[in-house]
């Protein structure tokens with residue numbers, strides 16, 4: 455790993471002296487590691503990196519930044535770090551050392567510190583038969599995910615995770631720690647639930663937990679020579695499902711890595727994953743149509759809520775990845791054909807995976823009291839990723855946009871912030887009124903544009 459050449463231009467002695475956490479500058483040997491994001495393809499070059507350990511530490515960093523005219527880039531894991539355009543005045547504020555979860559079983563809520571990963575919540579919640587609206591990856595950060603929306607395996611029943619956030623503790627540009635909720639700083643609370651990391655540094659979040667006494671979930675895998683019949687059958691299946699079912703279908707090319715079980719290693723599959731809220735008889739009846747397609751692997755069973763954390767086999771160690779996404783307003787037969795032509799066995803595309811997630815249900819309903827991302831105006835979500843090995847990058851830079859373009863006729867007219875890992879105009883994530891309101895709140899809360907999110911919202915002039 456190359457350490458960027460940089461002279462230390464910022465005097466961090468005062469900051470260091472006042473923190474419990476750590477400050478790492480380019481002059482420190484630890485900088486090479488400290489600047490890494492989970493997505494190793496993100497080449498992060500901050501002026502220095504701060505690892506606060508407390509909310510007071512965060513406030514001290516913000517005050518330091520204000521005094522010295524620096525920008526603060528809040529980051530939990532760096533799963534969505536690629537879009538950030540680094541400049542010499544930018545501090546990377548990593549919340550990775552601010553961890554901890556408190557579960558209130560009776561109140562069905564959890565309080566998580568800023569750097570908490572999803573698995574750290576799903577495991578203890580599951581012991582009480584409770585589930586948060588966690589995403590498919592166990593090590594995505596709760597806070598970054600919820601600020602950007604949050605589409606979980608329970609999404610069609612319970613909506614976006616952002617709209618199940620109950621309260622947020624945040625250090626704003628004035629250096630103050632506030633606790634915002636529906637009654638206190640309601641406009642800021644609205645903006646934070648879907649507006650991303652534009653308004654301050656979140657130090658803790660309180661989220662709802664849902665009772666999940668009966669859950670039937672799993673995956674079915676077929677060799678990818680069956681892609682056509684499986685993908686078309688899944689499409690038809692999704693048209694019949696109640697909101698209790700959230701599912702995805704994928705083309706997955708398993709890398710030939712030694713730590714992958716031999717029967718999967720180096721093979722290409724078409725897979726369907728689903729979570730079904732309900733008992734075994736209900737779940738088994740619902741998936742029978744898929745079972746009739748005779749999968750090679752079938753893991754569907756009654757599960758504890760924590761099992762959803764690894765349903766999708768998302769990578770848990772940092773990887774260099776390039777990705778594309780698109781929200782789809784509908785998924786007719788032609789769209790599946792286009793998907794297969796771009797990513798199926800005949801495509802010869804260097805993609806690790808190409809996926810469609812079923813949206814709709816509660817995701818499409820804007821309830822009173824919801825945040826800035828009140829709903830997702832789309833029926834399906836398209837996503838593809840490739841491993842950014844240097845020798846693969848040129849081919850991926852062609853294949854990913856081509857894959858996205860192939861599904862353009864069914865575009866929903868919006869993007870989804872959490873799945874956008876390329877630099878993008880934030881207007882694509884919201885309707886015009888919502889974006890304008892977010893821009894106004896940005897101006898009020900952060901007039902000097904101190905906080906730099908991965909997807910920046912510019913204040914109004």
Ligand SMILES: Cc1cc2nc3c(=O)[nH]c(=O)nc-3n(C[C@H](O)[C@H](O)[C@H](O)COP(=O)(O)OP(=O)(O)OC[C@H]3O[C@@H](n4cnc5c(N)ncnc54)[C@H](O)[C@@H]3O)c2cc1C
Pocket residue numbers: 528529530531532533534535549568588589590591593594595596597598599601602603604605606650651652654655656657768769872873906907908909
């Ligand atoms: C393997 C994988 C699986 C995924 N699965 C899903 C899924 O099922 N559903 C879904 O909706 N998304 C999913 N995502 C997308 C994921 O939700 C986004 O990448 C999200 O931004 C990750 O949050 P993070 O904190 O881990 O990442 P980071 O890159 O650390 O954070 C992303 C952004 O959030 C903001 N942020 C983070 N922490 C703070 C803070 N303390 N204060 C202020 N702002 C902050 C910043 O703007 C930051 O740039 C997945 C991504 C990957 C790579």
